[in-house]
Amino acid sequence: MASDMSGSRFFVLEEGMFGPYDTRFSKIAPVNRGEPPQCPQCGEPMGMLMWLPPYRIELELYGEGLGDFVEGPGDDVLISQRFAEAYQAEELTGLLGFNPVEVVRIRRKRKGPSHDAVPPYFAVAACFGRGAVDEAQSRIQRSEPVTCPECRSAGVASVQGFALEPGTWQGEDVFRPRGKRGSIVVSERFSVLVQRHGFTNMKLTPIEEYVWDPDAKGPPTSPPVGPG
Template sequence: MASDLPSDPRFFVLEANAGGVHDTQFDRVEPINRGNAPHCPKCGDPIGMKEWLPPYRVTLELYGKDLGDFADGAGGNSFLLSERMAGAFRTEGLTGLLGFAPVEVVGVRRKRKGSNPVAVPRYFAVTPCLGHAAVDEARSRIRRSGPVTCPECLSSGMDSVHGFALDVGTWQGEDVFRPRGKQGSILSSERFAEFVKQHGFTNVKLIPTEEYVWDPLRKGPAASP
């Protein structure tokens, strides 16, 4: 007999679809102005990179055949959404993204033979909020270089991740956010995943958190909890 109990919500790591048909990245163009980095209100440690401030000027790098609705860039907390995706996000009442500042695209570098964008859409710079949702260490396979010492930000050195989970009771319903204990990743809700699917937004890769692997030093997974 099937259980009548509701299942826990699922979460996804949001990334650009590298190598895909709409693989799009961006570089910031001078002058690049930056504000302060966010810090944990309890321990004072930095929990993110410095804020990107106006003017928002970028060069797009097209690795696919045509420009995507989502574009990521190195060295910051922000990413770009096409006007189509940004408008739908706000119209449908999704939450967790801040800013929505228009971006000036000063050029497109075609990185792949045969790429030929028909038109360059308008893009908007957005920043995912720092959510209250926390990594559930007992249900995650995270290898850390040291113990977690702050109960607020849960930050510590991280060597590898071979799947992780959130403490659902700490999640406040945001659709896109950075979680406590893994602020370097952008997470999305099931509602956001369905939103992307329904509209066919491009250059979006959504990896279930339980399947997410990050192991740059090839240290392998931590012992099972």
């Protein structure tokens, strides 16, 4: 199994939990929400409720310093201004929003230096890309079968690595793939950008090595079920 599509490699993007820049955020009232995007074919929601203005947050600092990438509730994440500027200068694609947030307060969760200066942050969301999970080449246990060939939404019980179906990726550098919308997948260009600038609180795992198995189910014991 490989994540190569026309020479491209792909990675799952997660926060660098327990690292020196471990940072998370929570939303502060009033929290306004809009309807989630829907699959154009089956009409099922393709994500969580959209976060609408005002964008007011509390930063939770677990590491020594504030990270460039911050996860929180919902599908939204925060990126620092320095990351946003580099991302836009390199003309990467796939992130939506870039809405400035108001940092109301910082709560330090572990001992460490105080932070008087807080860098500007922006709320962004990864687009729902065309790249689709290749069920035959992935080791995913589904809690329910895939029934819609468009969104390919189905419950996931465990993941022991996955691949993208050849010909489905359309060049996005950050996206949520069809059939695995719970993960943010990034391109090799994105990975190079992170390494070149040393952006923090980002963990990049090749998709073929990505493991998510909260109930220790192990690899799938039966062939994957594809759309009908």
